[in-house]
Amino acid sequence: MSEHMGHPDGPTPLERFLNGILPENPVYRQILGICPTLAVSNSMESAMTMAGAVAFVLVSSNLVVSLIRGLLKPHLRILVFTLTIATFVTVADRFLAAYMHEMSRKLGPYVPLIIVNCIIIARCEVCAAKQSVITAVADAIGQSLGFALAMATIATVRELLGFGTWFGLSVMPKAWPAWVVMILPPGAFITLGLLMGAVNWIGAARAGKSAGGGGEAKKA
Amino acid sequence: MNHLGALLLLAINTALINNMVFHFFVGNCPFIGVSRRIDTAFGMGCAVTFVTAVAAMLSWTCTYFILAPGAPLTTWAWRQFNPTSQAVVDLSILNYVVYIFLIAAAVQLVEMYVRKFFPALYKAFGVFLPLITTNCVILFVCLEIMKHVSGATGPLYWGPDEALVYAVFAGVGFLIAIVIMAGIRQELDHCDVPKPLRGAGITMIIAGILALAFMGFTGVDKGLEAMFGK
Numbered sequence: 266m267s268e269h270m271g272h273p274d275g276p277t278p279l280e281r282f283l284n285g286i287l288p289e290n291p292v293y294r295q296i297l298g299i300c301p302t303l304a305v306s307n308s309m310e311s312a313m314t315m316a317g318a319v320a321f322v323l324v325s326s327n328l329v330v331s332l333i334r335g336l337l338k339p340h341l342r343i344l345v346f347t348l349t350i351a352t353f354v355t356v357a358d359r360f361l362a363a364y365m366h367e368m369s370r371k372l373g374p375y376v377p378l379i380i381v382n383c384i385i386i387a388r389c390e391v392c393a394a395k396q397s398v399i400t401a402v403a404d405a406i407g408q409s410l411g412f413a414l415a416m417a418t419i420a421t422v423r424e425l426l427g428f429g430t431w432f433g434l435s436v437m438p439k440a441w442p443a444w445v446v447m448i449l450p451p452g453a454f455i456t457l458g459l460l461m462g463a464v465n466w467i468g469a470a471r472a473g474k475s476a477g478g479g480g481e482a483k484k485a
Numbered sequence: 486m487n488h489l490g491a492l493l494l495l496a497i498n499t500a501l502i503n504n505m506v507f508h509f510f511v512g513n514c515p516f517i518g519v520s521r522r523i524d525t526a527f528g529m530g531c532a533v534t535f536v537t538a539v540a541a542m543l544s545w546t547c548t549y550f551i552l553a554p555g556a557p558l559t560t561w562a563w564r565q566f567n568p569t570s571q572a573v574v575d576l577s578i579l580n581y582v583v584y585i586f587l588i589a590a591a592v593q594l595v596e597m598y599v600r601k602f603f604p605a606l607y608k609a610f611g612v613f614l615p616l617i618t619t620n621c622v623i624l625f626v627c628l629e630i631m632k633h634v635s636g637a638t639g640p641l642y643w644g645p646d647e648a649l650v651y652a653v654f655a656g657v658g659f660l661i662a663i664v665i666m667a668g669i670r671q672e673l674d675h676c677d678v679p680k681p682l683r684g685a686g687i688t689m690i691i692a693g694i695l696a697l698a699f700m701g702f703t704g705v706d707k708g709l710e711a712m713f714g715k
Contacts, residue, residue: 300510300513343615344589351582354581355580358581374509374628377580377581378621380585449700450696451700453693454689454690454693458692461681461689462687465682
C-alpha cells in the first residue's frame with residue numbers, strides 16, 4: 266500500500282485500479298458499454314482494437330476532466346464530458362483511419378459510438394469529476410483493463426465457436442462445423458448472457474464458500 | 486420504383502429488418518435498464534423516437550450546409566476571405582463534436598417543450614429524458630445520415646425526407662424492441678429463473694432469441710420490391 270496518498274474518503278488509487286478489473290468489471294458487474302461489447306466481439310482482432318481505442322479515450326478524458334474538475338458547473342457537466350470525449354474519439358478515429366485502414370472500415374460506426382459509451386461517461390461522473398489526477402488515471406486504467414478482459418472473453422468464445430480460429434489462427438480441428446449463429450447478432454446476445462450468468466455463479470459460489478454456507482446457486 | 490415506395494422500403498428496412506437493437510446493437514443500455522414495465526418502456530421508446538427525429542433534422546441541416554466537403558455555407562464564408570481560392574473546404578473533422586452538441590441541444594429542447602405543454606408526461610419520464618443524450622441510437626442515426634450526405638452522391642444520397650423517415654423508423658424499431666422485451670420481462674417475474682442469470686443475464690439471452698426471430702425478416706425488402714415492381 267505504498268501508493269496510499271492520503272485519501273480518507275474512498276479507496277486508494279491502487280484499490281481503484283484493482284477494483285476496475287474484476288470486482289467492479291464494467292461489463293459483467295456494472296452492465297455498461299454493452300453496445301461495443303456485442304457489436305465488435307466476433308473476432309479477437311477487432312475486439313482488441315476496440316478495447317485499445319476505449320482505453321485511450323477513457324484515460325485521456327478522465328485525465329482532462331480531473332484537471333478541469335474545479336471549473337465544472339453541475340447543469341453543464343454531462344455536456345462538458347461528452348464534448349471532451351468526442352474530441353478524443355475524433356483523434357482515435359482519425360488515427361485508426363490513417364494507420365489501420367482495414368480495421369477502421371470493419372469497426373465502422375462503432376468507433377464514433379465510443380462517444381456515448383456509458384463506461385466513459387460513468388467514470389467521468391463517478392470518479393474523475395471528484396478525484397485527483399492520479400486517482401482518476403489509475404481508475405481509468407483499471408476500468409479499461411476490465412473492459413479489455415470482458416471483450417477478450419466474449420470474443421474468444423465467439424471466434425472459437427464461430428470461425429474455429431483465435432486471432433485469425435486455426436485452433437479447432439478441421440472437421441469443426443463453424444457455428445454461423447455465433448458470428449450473427451443472436452450469438453452475441455446469448456454468449457454475453459451465459460457469460461454473465463457464469464461470472465455471477467462463480468462470484469456467488471466464492472462468496473458462499475468464504476461465508477461458510479454452501480453456494481446454493483445452480484446453473485440452468 | 487417511385488419515391489414514396491422507396492421511402493416505404495427504407496422504413497421497413499430500418500424498423501424491422503435492420504432493427505437498431507437486434508441488428509446494430511445500439512441502444513442496449515436503456516433496452517436492458519428501462520424494460521421492466523411496459524408503460525415506462527413505451528414512454529422511453531416514444532421519447533427516443535421524438536428526440537431522434539429532432540436531432541436527425543438538425544444534423545442533416547448542419548451536415549448539408551456546413552460540415553460536408555464543399556458545403557455551401559462554409560464555402561461562401563471561405564470565399565469572403567479568400568476570393569481567389571478554389572479549395573474544397575471540408576469541416577468533417579468536426580462532425581462528432583457538432584453531433585454531440587446538437588443531440589444535447591435537441592434533448593434540452595424536447596425537455597423544455599414537454600415540461601411546458603405535457604407536465605404529466607414530463608413527470609412520467611423523470612430521469613430518463615436527460616439520459617437520452619447518451620443514447621447510442623441517436624448518434625448512430627446522425628452518423629448514418631452523415632455517411633449518406635457527405636461523400637456519397639447518386640442513389641446513396643439522402644435528402645431531408647429520407648433522413649426524417651430513417652430517424653423516425655429507427656426510433657420505432659427501438660420502441661418495438663423495448664416494448665416486446667418489457668412484455669416478456671413482466672411475465673418473467675412469475676418464473677423461477679436460475680439465480681446467477683437473474684437480471685441482465687436472462688435479459689440478454691431473451692434478446693438473443695428475439696434477435697433470431699427478427700432475422701426472419703431478412704429478405705422481406707427484396708420480396709416487397711419484387712411485388713411492387715421496380
